Amino acid sequence: MSFLSLENVSVRFGGVNALSEVSFSLEPGGISAIIGPNGAGKTTLINAVSGLVPIDNGRIFFDGAEIHGKTAQAIARAGLGRAFQHAELMADESVVENIIAGRTLRTRPSLLQCMLWTPALRDSEREARNDALAMLEGLGLRSVADLKARELSYGVAKKIDIGRALMGAPRLLLLDEPTAGLSDIEADDLIGLCLRAVKDFGTTLLLIEHNLRVVMAVSQRVIVLDYGRKIADGIPSVVTADPAVVTAYLGEELPGA
């Protein structure tokens, strides 16, 4: 049984087929990427896998268990984390609070325990805070710990979003266009972070990307979507040479093609 597998997954929005019969499976480890032009269904695919969008057809398995039809929280608790295209942090909270949230939101503390602020709770909160600070240290962002999330630049916010997801120790992490809207330098920085996540946390990464330069640089596997269909799947150099892919990206220059 593979790690993540999609079997004939279809999602329709009204009359639009956002995803049609998409199938693929991933093995644990490494970085894979889903690419495709705007409107190809990339974000829909991530939303379907993480339980935010219901699928109309097909099946999705994660680590041997069916996850389609489960709630987003159940899927997150099963070890499938995600980051968002626009970071989606709690704007009025400090950065460190946002990072801690990645750990504590999944816990179900009892109301009574929280009302009394029990010693056990105090200890686990202190531990979560220390771990969050260590995470920020690892991201090289210790200095922004006490800033409000709304004060961050876009690039830093995206890193914090990934750090928050990593706090939940996901076995598979889905990243929605991690480098969109970033300068080349920021993008390289973020990719460095992704590589470290794979190395240090043993997380498997599946990223949606627009930026082919990034995809070519980091991923071992590329899946191409166009109009909701999978049109290619394989190692980057082969996929980008595929005539169907070139046509889909017509007008865009494919590095290595």
Next chain:
Amino acid sequence: MACLAAPRRGVSERATEQALTFLLAATVAVGVALPFFVHSYLLQMASFALVNVIVAIGLTVLIGQAGQVSLASPSFVAIGAYLVTHLTKVLGLSYWVAMPLSGIGAAAFGAVLGFPALRVRGFYLAIVSLAFLQTTSILIETLQTYTGGVRGISVPRPTIFGSRLTNFDFYFVVLAVTVILFAVARNVSRSPLGRSFRAVHASENVAASQGADVARVKMIAFVFSSFYAGIAGALFAPLIGFIDPLEFGLVTAIHHIVFIIVGGLGSVPGAVYGALTMGVIGELTNGFKEYKELIFNLALLAVLFVIPRGLSGIAASLVKFARRRRGPSAEQTVREV
């Protein structure tokens, strides 16, 4: 520069915390001393203000932190008030048992309002809560046997060791309950649950994607908030001695919202000072009779225009200002080191 910013913030955060603790301690000290300086009528007004503080604390957690807009707070105050009346007057329970039970009863009804909140949000939730408010009013009017209907019902003062509590005594009961409930709400706010409230407020989808049980979090917010309102009602009823449905209508709901907006949405200390400030303003404008509501609502508009983040927002700005002024000296210290 960037590396200097972090420690400086840490220090000022601690200073803010200390200043707030000092302010709260001073407030409690004033609260304890008050009965020895004012006459019985003012003392009763102070007790009412504290009852409002309790409602405001629960409501700021629900609306400000968890983002669940509700106009039904007077319903839960009513449920607490009528429950405590029934439990003591008809069932003969001791007030000291009936009071917490009334809070729990109101909390159970809070779960009832929580259910629609699992499906609807924002404006629609506000409308649902409005329907809840109206339903409670109508029920109070129809269930005459229990509530006295529109004519109202008298509520006995609780006794302790056989002697009836005076305004003086009862004030201390209300003060003690307020202080305890304040501490509890602060605990919840800084706990993982408070973080879950704010995460659900920011985005339900994002919170769910981090593994948050959104339905549970919302439900807890409703139950928590209604418990506070229920306790407030259970204190209010014997304090005023007579309750009728007029006390628990939309005007009261708007007052509650004003308290938490003036205080700064989501801030527990803000709710305290919002309710107290408006209590004082309300008392000062008592002579204006029909213009009282006007003044109340003008105060709300003034806050929204001038200090949109309320009293707690002012506090935050003051801290920022102080930090900016202290900035150069802090840098200097670092340079000297």
